[in-house]
């Protein structure tokens with residue numbers, strides 16, 4: 001049965017990427033060996049890594065002076081590495097708390113020095129992005145999470161600061177046009193818009209590194225990974241390869257400008273139904289709604305059983321909300337086709353008829 | 356053309372594992388979704404993780420009191436985590452230096468306290484395993500590397516100590532029978548005998564943790580990962596799945612006792628030819644020869660061109676030696692069939708005829 005996969009991550013990837021990835025596992029580029037059984041130092045894989053890194057530079061339109069890395073450990077290890085590489089001894093960092101992921105990043109940073117949480121939306125279960133905050137000026141860097149995957153909120157305007165700007169873009173990178181050169185450090189777990197779980201993208205401005213006065217363990221030191229072209233140790237070969245395929249798919253489609261337009265249409269379709277349909281309420285504040293993770297609840301919980309039956313029958317999967325929000329979350333990342341969203345909208349309308 | 360893949364890692368995996376892995380990338384267990392696009396919290400993937408962890412316990416015949424983790428970061432991150440989790444504040448650790456990998460482990464440990472290198476084979480380019488050393492008694496733990504992947508040496512007897520025993524088994528775990536309960540912490544990058552690159556196996560005795568007095572960052576804390584059943588953050592889904600398939604393959608084959616016998620036969624075949632054939636010299640001391648990585652050199656470098664032509668023509672791949680040893684390295688891990696080793700032996704004999 002055809003499935004409509006709204007999973008929040010790991011999540012839907014383009015069908016053609018899955019097909020090519022499966023082929024490579026059996027016979028990679030016709031070399032009569034599997035992608036996953038060749039040396040990471042072979043020309044074949046070095047080409048994959050180089051191609052993946054240069055696709056990132058091209059798609060994000062990065063100027064000179066940035067390095068691109070594919071690491072392991074997920075965005076969660078970056079919570080730690082960002083602070084380790086950027087917070088000076090006796091230093092301080094400014095964080096915005098827009099929910100679970102920023103909260104975890106804050107917790108890790110506190111092990112390195114003072115952390116000022118200068119804005120938070122905790123007062124309303126993180127259903128909005130704070131505005132009218134004052135960015136502290138005495139900090140080594142400012143950290144934000146561009147899109148909160150759980151609450152379905154997304155920054156439309158970024159804080160202005162003369163300090164370094166660090167952004168966890170795990171759940172919306174490659175989905176919309178931004179001036180990426182405004183950021184000094186961007187990191188993102190691959191398992192949303194870029195590929196499967198198992199690799200983390202890091203984009204870092206070279207000149208900001210090496211200034212903390214700390215000795216950093218090799219595996220946590222961005223400069224070490226940069227100096228080895230992202231191959232300081234064995235890289236996660238398959239996740240990097242599938243990321244490369246997905247980035248190539250995005251490029252062929254027209255890059256970020258093209259996908260942004262599609263993403264806006266897809267989100268508009270679903271939010272319009274949530275607003276129109278009296279049986280559903282949107283969770284996030286309208287002006288902060290995420291184009292990637294659409295969170296909504298039933299106006300009347302008595303309808304849960306029948307609604308769940310309806311979407312299950314339609315082949316919809318992965319829309320159960322995160323336990324801290326409840327309700328539903330439809331994640332509509334780059335690879336999600338508009339047709340699948342239409343299926344969900346149809347089901348929402350069907351509920352209206354059936355009750 | 357049929358390839359004979361002697362790569363040192365990532366390396367050969369069983370053909371049936373590659374086939375099943377490719378199928379799962381397109382449609383996992385007939386659920387009409389790819390393995391790599393479903394949530395890691397789905398029942399389907401939680402089952403994979405649980406199965407992988409219990410196969411490890413079963414194959415290694417671990418008693419109660421051990422935890423099994425599948426992490427990210429490779430063995431290189433474990434160099435750091437081992438020290439972070441086990442070396443007390445103002446503590447000390449004892450390391451044996453049997454080459455590149457132990458040397459890197461030593462370097463990372465030094466950031467946490469005193470490191471006594473109580474035995475080393477550096478004097479002879481690490482071509483042997485030290486004997487007749489004295490294990491220090493005032494240490495928090497003793498660290499060894501069971502098999503040196505680069506030099507082709509392997510511990511046959513392990514140091515006796517009343518301190519904790521930590522072992523990097525990246526390149527020989529699951530290849531031979533050992534009393535694994537003698538070790539307090541074992542770690543291994545998956546990309547040799549267990550699976551593809553992108554996950555690291557950690558086997559740790561629970562009672563040794565939480566005793567250093569240190570605050571450990573969440574992602575580097577074994578106790579955090581244990582408390583979350585190896586899912587503190589998004590795990591590397593595909594590498595864990597392929598590891599599970601490979602462990603299942605090993606179990607079906609008869610487990611470690613069965614593969615040990617095969618591995619001994621395979622290694623004997625190749626070493627016999629190295630010893631018999633006057634054109635080749637073994638690199639490692641005979642009594643310390645690795646059953647996994649067979650290192651050898653040409654007696655006369657003038658034969659290099661013709662030998663390289665011969666093995667290339669026979670479909671042999673991945674036998675170029677590491678730059679720090681030169682010559683050749685045939686890695687003959689669990690999944691390497693005896694027939695492929697015979698092909699290499701035939702080529703070595705052919706060289707004799709042709710010159």
Ligand SMILES: Cc1ncc(COP(=O)(O)O)c(C=O)c1O
Pocket residue numbers: 009073074075076077101145147148149150168169170171189190588589590
């Ligand atoms: C915004 C954001 N940051 C960080 C993470 C954590 O990523 P990982 O599981 O790769 O550590 C997630 C996971 O979903 C996320 O959505």
Ligand SMILES: Cc1ncc(COP(=O)(O)O)c(C=O)c1O
Pocket residue numbers: 233234235364428429430431432456500502503504505523524525526544545
């Ligand atoms: C014995 C040993 N330890 C550690 C490593 C490093 O592993 P990784 O590249 O996964 O960090 C290797 C890599 O080949 C190895 O052979």
Ligand SMILES: [Mg+2]
Pocket residue numbers: 097098099100101102103145147148
């Ligand atoms: Mg957040």
Ligand SMILES: [Mg+2]
Pocket residue numbers: 273274275276277278279280281282
């Ligand atoms: Mg409504």
Ligand SMILES: [Mg+2]
Pocket residue numbers: 452453454455456457458500502503
């Ligand atoms: Mg070593």
Ligand SMILES: [Mg+2]
Pocket residue numbers: 628629630631632633634635636637
């Ligand atoms: Mg000889």
